[in-house]
Amino acid sequence: MTAVVAGALLTGCEGGLPGDAKASDSAAAPTAPGSGGGTSPLANPEGTKPGLAAITSEQDRAAARRLIEKVSTKGRGPRTGYARDRFGYAWMDSADGVPLARNGCDTRNDLIRRDGLNLRFRAGSDCVVIAMTLHDPYTGTTIEWRKENASEVQVDHVVPLSYSWQMGSSRWPLNKRKQFANDVLNLIPVEGRANSAKRDSGPASWLPPNKRIRCSYAVRVSQVAVKYGLPVTAADKRTMLTQCGG
Template sequence: MLVVACAASLLAGCDAVDSADTDGSAPDGRATSPLKNTDGTAPGLAPLTTGAEKAAARELVGELEVKGRGPKTGYDRDEFGYAWMDTADGVPFAGNGCDTRNDLLKRDGQDIEFKSGSDCVIVSMTLHDPYTGKSIAWKKKQATAVQIDHVVPLSYSWQLGSARWPESKRERFANDALNLIPVEGRANSAKGDSGPASWLPPSREIRCAYAVRFAQAALSYDMPVTAPDKQMMLRQCGAT
C-alpha cells in the first residue's frame, strides 16, 4: 500500500513511501552489514541482530578514544571543499567523473533512471532508507526528499579535531563513502550535527549498525568521540 507523505514546510514536493516499511523491517535485499563493508563501497546499512555481531560491534566501538567536544569557532562547510566534489583523492569513487552525491545515490538506489545522455546524473530511483525503514520513490525535482547524511557530521568532526587537519584530509572525510548514507531528508535534518548521545535513527533495529558505521568513520580518521556518544553506541549494541 502506498501512502503519500507530504510536508510542504519541509520538502519541495511529496515522496511516496511504502507504509509496510516504516518500522524498518523490510530492507531492500541489498543492504550490507557494516561489519562486512569496511570501505563503504557496498550499498545500504543492514541491521546487526545476532549476539556475535553485537559483540563484534562492541569491540569495534570500544576502540574509540574519547575527548570533550570543542568549540565550533571557524567552522564552515567550505572548509571541507565544495559539495559534492569528485576529486577527493583516496576515497571510493573519486575521479570517476561523477560527483559524490550521484555516486552514493547510484550505490544505494534501485530502479535508477539517469538524465538523458548521462550515466552520472540520477533523476529518479527507489531508496530504502535505513534510518526510518521507509521506501522512498524519489525524483530529482523533489531533491530534498533524499539527502546524503554524513554519519559523523562535519561540524562534529570540526569540534573533535578536524579543524586542525590539512584541507586535503577534510575533503576526503567529506566525500568518503564510508561516512555517507542517502536517507530521508527529514531524518537527516532532524539529526543536524548531533552525535549518537543526542540523536539516533528512528528505526531501533538499525541503531547498532549505525553505531558501528559512526565508529568506523571516526576510527578511519583517527578521530575521537565524546564519552556520552561512545557510551550510547555501546548501549545500542547490547552493553549494560
C-alpha cells in the same frame, strides 16, 4: 554539520562508468520492515556496498562492541571557525584517498548509484539520476524519489562535518578534510526530514528513528572515527555501546 542536499540533489556530473545505465533495469529486492536493507557495516568496511542493514546476531553485536571500544573519547570543543567550505566544495570528484573518487561522477551521484534501486538517468548520462527507489535505513521506509521533489532525500554525513570540527578536524590539513567530507564510508542517502532533524548531533543526542539499525549506525560512526583517528564524546561512546548490547 550534516550534509543537506536540497533542490540540487542530483544536478551536476555528466560523466559516468560504462554499463551503469543497466542499473535502470534492476528490480527492488524484498526488504524486511525496518531491516535497513543493503549490507551490514561489519561486512562493508570501506562503505562501497549499499545500505546499512541491521546487526542482529549476538556474535555480530559482540564484534560491533569490540569495534566501538577502539574509539577514543574527548570533550567536544567549540564550533569557532567552522564553515562547510573548510572541507572543500560539496561533492567533488577529486578528493584523494577515498573509494569512487575520480571516476567522472561526483560523490553525490556515486552515492545515489550505490544505494538507489530502479535508477533512471538523465538523457545522455550514466551519472545523473532523475528517479529511483531508496530503502532508507534511518526510518525503515521506502522512498520513491523523483527529482521534482529533490529534498525528500538528502545525503547524511554519519559523522557530521561540524561535529568532526569540534572533535579535532579543525587541525587537519585541507586534503584530509576533503577526504572526510567525500568518503563514501561516511555518507548515506536518507529521508530528508530525518537528516534535517539530526543536524550536527552525536549519537547521544540523535539516533535513527528505526531502532533496528541503531547498532549498525553506531558501528558506522565507529568505522569512520577509527579510520580518521577522530574521537567522540564519552556520552556518545556510551550510547553507541548501549545500542549494541553493551
